[in-house]
Amino acid sequence: MTDNNGMAANPAFLSSGDQVDSLSETECRELLGTRTFGRVGVTSGGLPVILPVRYLYEADAITFRTGSGTKLRAAEQGDVLAFEVDAYDDETKRGWSVLVLGRASVLTTEHEHDGIPTLEPSDPDTRINHYVRLGCELITGRRLLPANGE
């Protein structure tokens, strides 16, 4: 009955029913430190949004710079943000993804000596001159494995 023209014609997609496997919090924290590019998830006007950021993971917090848009507004309101980092190898169909949930705050110079990353003086030539910090309150991760039988 199935004519198999669609997904079956696309081997890459066929193998997407990957098995997942949880990572420990320790593994997640190690992986967070291995990358500098991730994504922030925020609910904006009731809708989910995913935005790319470069980040620093230090003192169990994610810090990133941002302009005066969705991410800054969320941080000013102290919203809970999601932050995700992953790696995936299309050939081996293996990878991992770490998800952090935490309340966001805008960093100011007051924070400079609290052991969290030092603020750079803001640069009038760039409009992306706010720093947002996200405490790693809830960390989960999954290992992505090929589907059975591959």
Next chain:
Amino acid sequence: MTDNNGMAANPAFLSSGDQVDSLSETECRELLGTRTFGRVGVTSGGLPVILPVRYLYEADAITFRTGSGTKLRAAEQGDVLAFEVDAYDDETKRGWSVLVLGRASVLTTEHEHDGIPTLEPSDPDTRINHYVRLGCELITGRRLLPANGE
């Protein structure tokens, strides 16, 4: 006053105040077709969550397989989901990110002949045997560029 011990000590992070530049919808659609691994953003219990998926972009829709968790529940309720795909080169500090918003639905065998991807028979050996489709109702994208002066 700033002691520059934190962010200043991390050149990768210092350059994170990247300039962004919008992509056209046509560019976004082309880029969606170049990848098979992306991330779904969903609001679960009022909190944003980002989950990795392998996907197929066809007929201006994103299709992915999932188990019976957050993503399936969202699709059963017809929620609006976010979907993001990106690429980033840490050396050149260049990349792109495409964000799709659309209402999710669970694919069933009824959809087989509507010109959308054909359902594989569900595999009792894998627990990831549901197909979710996300129409690309709103597509935006940004080019990630190094900050000024780099």
